[in-house]
Amino acid sequence: MFRFLALTLGLGLVMLTGCNKSGPDSAAAPAGGAPAGKRLTVALMPKSKGNAYFVSCKQGAEQAAKDLGVELIFDGPVNPDPAKQNEIIENWITLGVDVIAAACENKDGISTALKKARDKGIKVVTYDSDANPDARDFFVNQATPEDIGNALMDEAARLCGNEGEFAIITASLTAQNMIEWQKFIEARRVAKYPGMKMVALRPCDDLKDKAQSEATTLLSAYPNLKLLMNICSPAVPGAAEAVKQAGKAGKVKVIGLGLPNENRRYVKDGATDTVILWKTVDLGYLTVQSAVALAKGELKAGATSFHSGKLGDFKIAGDNILLGEPFKFTKDNIDQFDF
Amino acid sequence: MSFRFPKSAVLRHEAILLLVLVLEVVFFRVAGRNFGTVDNVANIVRHSVEIGLLALVMMPVILTGGIDLSVGSLLGLCAVLFGKLWRDAGLPWEVAALTTLGLGALAGGFNAALITGLRLPPLIVTLGTYSLFRGLAEAITHGTDAFTRFPETFLFLGTGRIAGVPTQAWIFVVLAIAVWLLVHRTTFGRSWRAIGFSPEGARYAGLSVGRRLTFAYVLAGLMAGLAAITYTARFGTAKADAGTGYELAAITAVVLGGTSIFGGVGSVHGTLLGVAAIAVLSNGLSRLPATMSNAAELSGLLTGVLLIVALAGGALPGWIAARRGRRNATPSVPATSGV
Amino acid sequence: MKRHFRELSVTGALLLLLLSLAIFAPNFFEPQPLLSRLTAAAPKLVVACGIALVILCRQIDISVGSLFAVCSVSAGLLAAAKLPLPVAVIASVTLGAVGGALNGALVAGVGLPSIVVTLATMVTWREGLRLTQQGVFVNLPDGVQWFGLPMAAGQGIVCGLALAVLLALAYALRFLSVGRFVYAVGSDAEAARLAGIRPRLVTFGVFVLLGALTGLAAVMNLVQSPQVDPGTGRMLELEAIAAVVVGGVAVSGGRGNVWGVLAGFLLLACITPALTYLDVKPYWDKAIQGAVILLAIVADGVRRRKLNR
Numbered sequence: 001m002f003r004f005l006a007l008t009l010g011l012g013l014v015m016l017t018g019c020n021k022s023g024p025d026s027a028a029a030p031a032g033g034a035p036a037g038k039r040l041t042v043a044l045m046p047k048s049k050g051n052a053y054f055v056s057c058k059q060g061a062e063q064a065a066k067d068l069g070v071e072l073i074f075d076g077p078v079n080p081d082p083a084k085q086n087e088i089i090e091n092w093i094t095l096g097v098d099v100i101a102a103a104c105e106n107k108d109g110i111s112t113a114l115k116k117a118r119d120k121g122i123k124v125v126t127y128d129s130d131a132n133p134d135a136r137d138f139f140v141n142q143a144t145p146e147d148i149g150n151a152l153m154d155e156a157a158r159l160c161g162n163e164g165e166f167a168i169i170t171a172s173l174t175a176q177n178m179i180e181w182q183k184f185i186e187a188r189r190v191a192k193y194p195g196m197k198m199v200a201l202r203p204c205d206d207l208k209d210k211a212q213s214e215a216t217t218l219l220s221a222y223p224n225l226k227l228l229m230n231i232c233s234p235a236v237p238g239a240a241e242a243v244k245q246a247g248k249a250g251k252v253k254v255i256g257l258g259l260p261n262e263n264r265r266y267v268k269d270g271a272t273d274t275v276i277l278w279k280t281v282d283l284g285y286l287t288v289q290s291a292v293a294l295a296k297g298e299l300k301a302g303a304t305s306f307h308s309g310k311l312g313d314f315k316i317a318g319d320n321i322l323l324g325e326p327f328k329f330t331k332d333n334i335d336q337f338d339f
Numbered sequence: 340m341s342f343r344f345p346k347s348a349v350l351r352h353e354a355i356l357l358l359v360l361v362l363e364v365v366f367f368r369v370a371g372r373n374f375g376t377v378d379n380v381a382n383i384v385r386h387s388v389e390i391g392l393l394a395l396v397m398m399p400v401i402l403t404g405g406i407d408l409s410v411g412s413l414l415g416l417c418a419v420l421f422g423k424l425w426r427d428a429g430l431p432w433e434v435a436a437l438t439t440l441g442l443g444a445l446a447g448g449f450n451a452a453l454i455t456g457l458r459l460p461p462l463i464v465t466l467g468t469y470s471l472f473r474g475l476a477e478a479i480t481h482g483t484d485a486f487t488r489f490p491e492t493f494l495f496l497g498t499g500r501i502a503g504v505p506t507q508a509w510i511f512v513v514l515a516i517a518v519w520l521l522v523h524r525t526t527f528g529r530s531w532r533a534i535g536f537s538p539e540g541a542r543y544a545g546l547s548v549g550r551r552l553t554f555a556y557v558l559a560g561l562m563a564g565l566a567a568i569t570y571t572a573r574f575g576t577a578k579a580d581a582g583t584g585y586e587l588a589a590i591t592a593v594v595l596g597g598t599s600i601f602g603g604v605g606s607v608h609g610t611l612l613g614v615a616a617i618a619v620l621s622n623g624l625s626r627l628p629a630t631m632s633n634a635a636e637l638s639g640l641l642t643g644v645l646l647i648v649a650l651a652g653g654a655l656p657g658w659i660a661a662r663r664g665r666r667n668a669t670p671s672v673p674a675t676s677g678v
Numbered sequence: 679m680k681r682h683f684r685e686l687s688v689t690g691a692l693l694l695l696l697l698s699l700a701i702f703a704p705n706f707f708e709p710q711p712l713l714s715r716l717t718a719a720a721p722k723l724v725v726a727c728g729i730a731l732v733i734l735c736r737q738i739d740i741s742v743g744s745l746f747a748v749c750s751v752s753a754g755l756l757a758a759a760k761l762p763l764p765v766a767v768i769a770s771v772t773l774g775a776v777g778g779a780l781n782g783a784l785v786a787g788v789g790l791p792s793i794v795v796t797l798a799t800m801v802t803w804r805e806g807l808r809l810t811q812q813g814v815f816v817n818l819p820d821g822v823q824w825f826g827l828p829m830a831a832g833q834g835i836v837c838g839l840a841l842a843v844l845l846a847l848a849y850a851l852r853f854l855s856v857g858r859f860v861y862a863v864g865s866d867a868e869a870a871r872l873a874g875i876r877p878r879l880v881t882f883g884v885f886v887l888l889g890a891l892t893g894l895a896a897v898m899n900l901v902q903s904p905q906v907d908p909g910t911g912r913m914l915e916l917e918a919i920a921a922v923v924v925g926g927v928a929v930s931g932g933r934g935n936v937w938g939v940l941a942g943f944l945l946l947a948c949i950t951p952a953l954t955y956l957d958v959k960p961y962w963d964k965a966i967q968g969a970v971i972l973l974a975i976v977a978d979g980v981r982r983r984k985l986n987r
Contacts, residue, residue, distance in 0.1 A: 049635050050813035050908070074632045075625060078639060078808060079584050083574045087386045088635075091625050094379040095372055108487040109576040112498065173482025173961055174580040202960055203482075208815075208907035209899065213718050217951040220711035221703065234907055237815075241903045245714055245829065262815045265904060406793075453972070457979030460929045462738075466920060467972035474965025482961045591797060600791040636805040643802035650790050657789070 040070040042291050043092045044284075045085065045102040047128070047177075049078045052259055053233055053280060054103070056339040057128070060284030067309055068292050073097065080172065080206075082106035086113040093117050099295040101140075101287045103128035106176045111135035123294045127287040129177045133319065137294055137301065140287045141320040142278040145177065149184025151326045152255065153193065155274050156227050159253045163195030164226035167218045169239060169256075171206040171232035178231050185229070199225065204235050211238025219246050230256030236275060240266035260329050260337040267334050275329040281339055282311060283323055290321055352597035352653050353609045359645070360616045367623030374626050377503070385497075385505040385573065387618040389414070389566040389582070391611070392511060393589035394596075395518045396562040398610045399555045401593050402522070404535040404602025405461035407556065409450060410563045410589060412472035414582030417443045417567035419476045422486025422577035432493045440564040446472065447560020451553040461556075469586070476579040486577040497572025507569045514562075519607040531555060535602025592617055595646055597653070617642055684926030684978055685938040691974070692945045695952060703955035717833045717902060719947045720840035721895035723940070726918040727847050728888035730939045733922055734851075735884045736864040736931025737785060737792040742892050742918065744803035745777045746911035749896035751807060754816035754906035763822060770900075771893040777803070778889015782882040800915070807908055816906040823904045836898045843891065848936045860884060864931030920967075921946050924974040946970065 044061050046054030058074050065072035073092070077084035082105040090113055092100055100117055104110045104126055114124050114135035124131075127140040143151070156166055168185070170178045182201070189196050199222050204211035215228055215238060228243065230236045236256035240263070243252050249271040258275045266272035289308040293299035299306060306314050306321055315322045329337065367374040393410045400407045417439050424435035446468070453464045499506045522528035530551045533541040542548050566585075571577040596613030598605025621638035624630045630637050699706040706712070725742055732739050753770035757763060777799070784795045824832025851857035859880045862870040867877040900906060925942025927934030949970060953963060 050808040050811075052812070052814045055812045055814060072632075075634050078635045078805065080580060081583055082576075082578075083570065083581070086574060087382075088625065090382050090386070091379070091622060094376055094382055095626055095631075106485070106576055106578070108485070109574045112494075112575045172580070173477055174578055176485070176578075179483045200954065200957075202954065203963075205912065207909055207912060208903070208905065209718070209910055212903065213715065213951070214954070216711050216714045216718070217954045220705050220708050221951075221955045221957075223705065234909070237903070237905055242714070246710055261817070262905065265817070453976065453979070457976060457983060459975055459979045462929055463923045463975050464972070466916065466923070467968050467975065469916075469968070470920075470964050471968030471972060474963065474968050477961045477963075478965050480961075481959070587797065594794050594797075600794055633809060636809045639801045639805035640809070643798040643800070643805070646794065646798040647784065647790075650794060651784065651788050654788050654790055 040068075040099070040292060040295055041073065041097040042070050042288055042295075043073040043075070043095075043097040043100045044288065044291075045088060045100070046074070046076040047085075047103045047105045048080065049076050052262065054128075056259065056280040057103075057284035057287070059339070060281035060286075061288045062284075063281075064285045064288035064292075064309065068289070070288075070292055072288065076103075077105075080105075080175070082109050082176070085110050089113040089117060093120055093122060097122060099123040099125070099291040101125045101127055101291045102131070102136075104131045104177075105129075107131055123291065125287065125291050125294060127283060137319065138290060138299070138316075139320050140283065140290055140323065141317075142283050142323040143326045145180040146184045147326060148257070148276075149181050150188050151276050151328075152181070152229055152231070152257070153185045153188035153196075155255050155276065155328070156229055156253075157193040157196055159255065159273055160196065160226045162193055165197045165199045165222060165224050166227040166229055167200040167202065167222060167225055168198065169202050169204050169211055169214055169218075169228060169230045169232070169235040171235070172203045175232075181231055204232065204238065206232055206234055208234040208238040211235035212242045215239040215242035216246065219243065219248060219252060225252055227253040227255065230254070230258070232256075233258040233262065236272060237262050237266060240271040244269075244271045259339060260334050261339060263329070264334055267329060267331055270331070273330070275334070276326050277329065278323055278327050279337075279339075285309070285311060286314065286321065286323060352649070353606065353612060355652065356595070356597065356609065356612045356616060356649065359649075360612060360619065363616065363619045363623060367619065367626060371623050371626030372628070374623060379622070381500070381503075381505050381508075383618050383622050384508045384511075386622075387614055388505075388507045388511045388573075389570050390585060390588045390592060390618075391614045392514065392562050392566040392569070393559075393585055394592040394610050394614050395515060395607065396555075396559040397586075397589045397593045398596070398598055398605060398607055399518070399522055399528075399531050400461070400559055401590070401598050401600060402528075402531045402535045402602060402605050403552055403555055404538065405454065405552070405555070406465065406590065406600075407450065407461065407559045408465040408586050409446075409468040409472055410559055410566075411582045411585035411587075412469050412476070413443060413446050413560060413563040414567045414570060414585060415579055416446070416472040416476040416479075417564040418571050418577040418581040419480050419486070419579055421567060421571060423479065425489070426486050432490060436493075436568050439567060440561055443564020443567070444557050444561040447557040447563070448553065450560065451556035454556065455549040455552045473579070473583075480579045482579055484578075486571075487575060489571070489575065494572055494575060497569055497574070507573065510565075510569065514565075515607070515611060522607050527551065527554065532603055535599075535604075537603075588617070591642060591646060595642075595649055616645070620645070683981065685935070685941055687977060688925060688938065688941040688945055688974060692941055692948065695945065695948055699948075699952055699955060703952075706952065706955050713833055713837075715947075715951060717836050718899075719943075720836050721899040722914065722917060722921075722947070723840050723943050724843050724891050724895040724898065725888075725914060726921045726939055726943050727843055727936055728891035729915075729918045730922045730925070730927050730934065730936060731847070731851075731860060731884050732792075732888050733919075733927050733929055734860050734864045734931060734934060735881055736867070736929075737881060737884070738919070738929070739781060739792060739796045739885065739888055740915040740919070741777070741781060741796040741800040741803060742888065743911040743914035743916075744800045744807070745774060745889065745892050746896050746899075746914055747908060748777065748803050748807050749774050749893045750900055750906050750910050751811055751816060751908050753893075753897055753900055754818060757818050757822045757900075758816055760819060763825060766822075767894075767897050770897050771890050774893020774896065775886050775890040778885045778887070778892070779882070781889070782885030785885065786878040786881040811908040813908055815908070818900075818904050818906065820904075822901060824901055832901060836901065839894070839898055843894075844936055844940060851935060856880075856883075861932050864933075866932075917946070920971050924971055926978070942974070945974075 111132040124136040125138045126136045130139045202214045228239045236258035240254045254272040255274045263275045421439040424430050530546045592613040596609035625634035749770040753766040756766040784790050785792045859875050863877045863880045921943035925938035
């Protein structure tokens with residue numbers, strides 16, 4: 001037993017004495033530009049791994065990394081554990097990446113880690129969902145929570161003729177970004193569409209099958225329901241299938257945030273009316289382009305526009321690089337997109 | 340005779356595990372980027388504290404032949420209660436933290452009451468409280484409320500350093516020593532072992548089995564409360580989803596550390612090695628150029644493989660002996676007895 | 679009455695729930711959503727029955743959810759590659775059986791504890807699938823949904839399959855010698871061995887059967903929509919285990935039957951939709967689920983304590 005403890009202690013000592021206080025390649029690239037000859041490293045974080053939305057962002061990101069000749073790391077939590085995002089970012093700080101681009105699951109939580117990265121001279125951009133403004137240099141803004149909330153609520157009201165009952169299917173009650181969207185959906189409803197009534201909110205655990213069951217139940221529990229609003233991507237096809245099986249396609253509208261490939265079938269046969277999203281591949285591309293420009297010092301605070309390779313110029317408002325308005329995929333245009 | 344054999348088997352298991360850990364460290368130091376820096380070692384330690392604390396108390400529970408699936412959910416519940424006490428009840432954070440520890444112990448007592456009072460299987464009881472505790476956390480916050488903006492003095496617990504070592508690591512070291520002494524040097528530890536070895540035998544030997552078991556589960560609850568505090572201090576935000584999946588991570592570490600799931604056999608230092616082996620693996624994978632973009636998935640996958648290999652390696656000598664025709668006194672198929 | 683107290687009390691609780699729904703939310707019994715819900719639940723019931731066998735044998739398996747996802751995606755990819763549906767079905771069942779055999783070999787052959795083995799295979803399958811599929815949905819060609827038949831017929835087949843599995847297992851456990859072997863091994867493996875039963879073989883067989891049933895369930899789920907979500911099956915193991923224990927199967931092995939499992943399964947499967955019908959806020963879902971599980975086992979515990987006095 002004691003021999004064993006001694007061995008453990010010995011190992012601990014070896015590990016500690018072996019620690020190089022700051023290795024030759026451990027310091028992050030100083031602000032103002034990477035040393036010539038060294039490839040820049042961009043670390044891109046999705047909210048979770050194994051999520052088709054972020055996989056399509058990654059497609060664009062990889063393209064940009066190839067165009068610019070930088071190294072790209074793509075990693076994030078596999079489980080809905082926001083603290084794991086902080087852990088990975090702190091690992092990236094000691095790994096010595098040059099710039100971090102993060103999609104933030106929990107705004108306040110992740111900001112501590114991102115600030116730490118900035119203190120070490122690492123450039124930080126956020127994409128998809130923002131951190132606190134003082135925790136990053138730029139936000140690649142495909143749509144603020146307010147834009148998303150407004151777009152969803154406006155579309156819902158338009159389809160329902162400004163009055164009627166609707167229900168929301170979300171991923172989980174605790175998903176921070178969806179909580180924020182709901183807040184803006186509700187604010188918009190109160191301000192502009194008092195005739196609309198939100199009757200129920202159900203979580204689907206980010207699973208299509210569960211969303212289908214929840215939608216089936218909602219349709220029968222609330223017979224006057226006119227619309228299902230799905231704010232997590234697996235829920236859109238799930239709800240559409242449920243509406244179809246209930247024989248209520250066209251009578252109960254389905255809208256939501258999702259990818260064209262997952263929804264093409266339902267949009268074309270009319271079960272789903274509108275899918276709202278942005279060009280995710282472009283989002284990934286623009287994020288990496290701006291991250292690299294930032295690290296090289298080509299993109300500075302106060303800039304009013306940014307030229308992103310093959311995609312052309314983007315407007316910058318304050319510290320938000322604007323990808324453009326959320327896009328509406330409908331029967332007429334969905335075939336032009338493949339992601 | 341029957342006591343001596345498992346003890347030596349444990350030592351052998353731990354020696355193998357130590358070797359695995361050393362190999363991991365050497366390998367990642369050579370092949371990984373900036374693995375051995377002081378900052379990274381501090382990171383590894385900081386991020387393993389919650390799982391480590393839960394594993395420390397999961398170990399005695401498993402030693403008694405039981406299991407506690409509720410600790411991750413209880414972490415979430417305690418985090419939320421702590422936030423409530425501090426923000427809504429206006430208690431100073433020190434008082435709120437102490438109260439939270441008490442509430443955690445109380446929840447552990449609830450598990451214990453059902454397990455010992457009604458002689459119900461721990462697996463089922465804690466499967467129920469796994470849902471119940473998480474459900475209460477969601478019910479209290481409606482899933483949406485998040486507690487944040489904690490005072491700096493509190494956050495120091497999770498983000499600061501004392502003498503270069505992360506604050507929570509000091510807490511962890513003290514508790515690891517305390518639990519080690521408790522399990523290996525007191526009658527409590529010996530009686531847990533005896534209960535795990537044979538509950539009936541322990542009862543006939545005059546041990547108050549109920550009280551000893553209760554202590555193990557109360558300790559687990561208490562430690563889940565403490566883990567909730569360090570989690571909140573590290574992450575800066577307390578929400579109902581805190582600690583999702585941590586119970587399985589803790590169990591994995593304990594079992595990898597050589598504690599038998601049937602009870603009666605195991606050591607605290609083995610558990611610590613198990614925690615370290617998994618933490619180093621997951622950190623190291625994010626530092627290899629080949630795996631840094633798949634680190635999250637691979638660390639899960641390789642932990643699974645490591646678990647099987649470690650256990651199969653331990654079982655192999657017995658298996659070969661049995662093949663050669665030497666009859667073993669142990670039943671041919673292990674069952675989940677006790678669990 | 680005494681012997682089947684648990685099954686009857688769970689059935690009673692289920693009837694009580696249904697009765698209160700009949701009064702407060704008669705919509706619950708509308709035929710279309712009811713049939714849809716039953717069809718959606720059928721694959722889970724098949725998995726729960728398989729888990730019940732494993733628990734009867736005094737083992738456990740928490741890898742079924744991950745295996746379910748692997749089978750679903752594999753069958754989906756085969757169907758998407760325009761292979762005939764029977765090929766995908768056979769592949770899914772076979773793959774499930776192989777996954778189960780791996781668990782079974784490690785448990786019965788090498789002698790490792792089942793909870794640890796299946797904990798390891800659970801993460802291995804899940805993360806392996808995440809690495810290869812990355813969460814991208816598999817779009818199935820036309821003619822796969824409902825086996826290419828009208829919806830009602832497809833629903834009939836899915837529910838019929840679940841019923842067939844249930845009846846076959848009920849019959850086998852009650853009247854066939856292999857079924858009795860399962861109880862014997864679960865009650866006392868050593869005694870079973872001395873009685874001439876081969877506990878290792880029985881245990882191995884039970885794991886293989888669970889795997890095959892998981893593969894079958896994956897297909898039964900696959901045909902209910904034209905897409906496969908690779909995240910499918912998450913938490914399935916916990917739902918199934920909860921249904922099994924609420925249904926009165928003892929985790930100490932050797933006690934319980936599939937009818938209890940059916941009652942426990944239906945009770946738990948009804949609660950979540952019932953809460954929607956009764957307009958209970960969603961943040962109570964998990965707490966109520968947990969409370970029901972605890973109530974069921976506490977009731978049983980209290981009763982046994984009284985009997986023992």
